[in-house]
Amino acid sequence: xxxxxFTTMCPGKLHPFxxxxxxxxxxxIISGVLLIxxxxxxxxxxxxxxxxxxxxxxxxxxxxxxxxxxxxxxxxAAVTQRKWELPPASNWSSCGAKTYYFPNIRTIFTGPPKAGxxxxxxxxxxxxxxxxxxxxxxxxDRVHGMSEQYRMRHMRNAYNESTLREAFSFTAIRxxxxxxxxxxxxxxxxxxETLQGPSKRSIRASILRESRGMSVxxxxxxxxxxxxxxxxxxxxxxxxxxNVHFHPQYRVLCMPRVRYDFILPVEHSAALSDEVFRRMxxxxxxxxxxxxxxxxxxxxxxxxxREWLARFPQDTIDALYSIFRxxxxxxxYSNFTHPDFPLPLYQP
Numbered sequence: 001x002x003x004x005x006f007t008t009m010c011p012g013k014l015h016p017f018x019x020x021x022x023x024x025x026x027x028x029i030i031s032g033v034l035l036i037x038x039x040x041x042x043x044x045x046x047x048x049x050x051x052x053x054x055x056x057x058x059x060x061x062x063x064x065x066x067x068x069x070x071x072x073x074x075x076x077a078a079v080t081q082r083k084w085e086l087p088p089a090s091n092w093s094s095c096g097a098k099t100y101y102f103p104n105i106r107t108i109f110t111g112p113p114k115a116g117x118x119x120x121x122x123x124x125x126x127x128x129x130x131x132x133x134x135x136x137x138x139x140x141d142r143v144h145g146m147s148e149q150y151r152m153r154h155m156r157n158a159y160n161e162s163t164l165r166e167a168f169s170f171t172a173i174r175x176x177x178x179x180x181x182x183x184x185x186x187x188x189x190x191x192x193e194t195l196q197g198p199s200k201r202s203i204r205a206s207i208l209r210e211s212r213g214m215s216v217x218x219x220x221x222x223x224x225x226x227x228x229x230x231x232x233x234x235x236x237x238x239x240x241x242x243n244v245h246f247h248p249q250y251r252v253l254c255m256p257r258v259r260y261d262f263i264l265p266v267e268h269s270a271a272l273s274d275e276v277f278r279r280m281x282x283x284x285x286x287x288x289x290x291x292x293x294x295x296x297x298x299x300x301x302x303x304x305x306r307e308w309l310a311r312f313p314q315d316t317i318d319a320l321y322s323i324f325r326x327x328x329x330x331x332x333y334s335n336f337t338h339p340d341f342p343l344p345l346y347q348p
Contacts, residue, residue, distance in 0.1 A: 045321070102124050169260050170261060175344075
């Protein structure tokens with residue numbers, strides 16, 4: 001039967017060896033199609049990205065900084081990915097707890113946790129005149145306390161929508177893989193007491209109760225911490241429907257109810273923050289991360305993300321990607337195997 005099929009497709013006499021070769025080729029092609037299909041949307045998204053072992057990292061060049069028109073297009077693509085539509089005019093009063101309005105500088109900021117949020121709120125409080133001097137990362141609780149009155153849930157009662165629409169608006173976003181690792185390190189690991197903020201003790205206890213059957217009392221009294229693997233399993237088990245520090249960034253952004261004037265990938269904060277301050281008519285400096293390495297590809301969370309995520313089976317990576325796929329789309333973010341991870345992949 002196979003011989004008759006190939007004879008029909010390729011008229012003329014075929015040698016049995018040719019038939020065997022064609023059969024093997026067909027089997028190889030079909031197997032490849034099935035393999036690609038089984039890898040799901042994770043494979044589709046990262047298909048064009050180069051493996052880390054094949055290419056050396058390039059320098060962080062100014063001409064590779066993603067321009068705003070490109071970032072705006074990525075934002076719109078993320079909205080479309082979720083089958084949403086952007087409104088003709090932004091509706092800022094509908095934004096959630098992580099959106100702030102600073103009236104003196106007429107600036108709106110939405111800050112997803114673990115995307116430089118605390119550093120930006122601290123800088124905006126200085127720009128507003130509410131802070132007279134810099135507050136270091138360890139003073140994050142003071143910053144959050146002072147910023148409460150500027151949250152949109154309070155400001156929408158004092159300012160109408162037309163006033164809010166005239167403000168300069170921006171947000172900061174981050175590669176989901178490094179944000180995943182940073183959230184664990186800062187809130188759930190044994191490092192958490194020495195980094196920016198206090199440990200999320202109740203979440204630690206919840207993870208260990210689910211993974212090890214431990215009581216809350218035992219977890220807290222013995223100062224036990226979940227492993228990164230336990231954290232990832234907990235996150236995927238709950239489909240990302242967890243504390244705001246760990247769930248997707250797009251759920252914190254006012255999508256699709258608003259358009260931002262400026263979208264800032266945190267990986268390029270050093271280069272792009274001056275433009276944000278210029279739009280406020282302020283000359284300020286953004287406090288750096290507690291990780292002092294200037295190149296985001298060499299910062300600890302990026303290095304650990306490469307190492308830790310490589311240990312997981314593909315089905316776990318697929319599950320994580322399905323949770324954060326809109327966050328990847330927000331800036332065409334690189335995979336943890338890419339030489340320029342965790343940068344947005346912009347090509348001029």
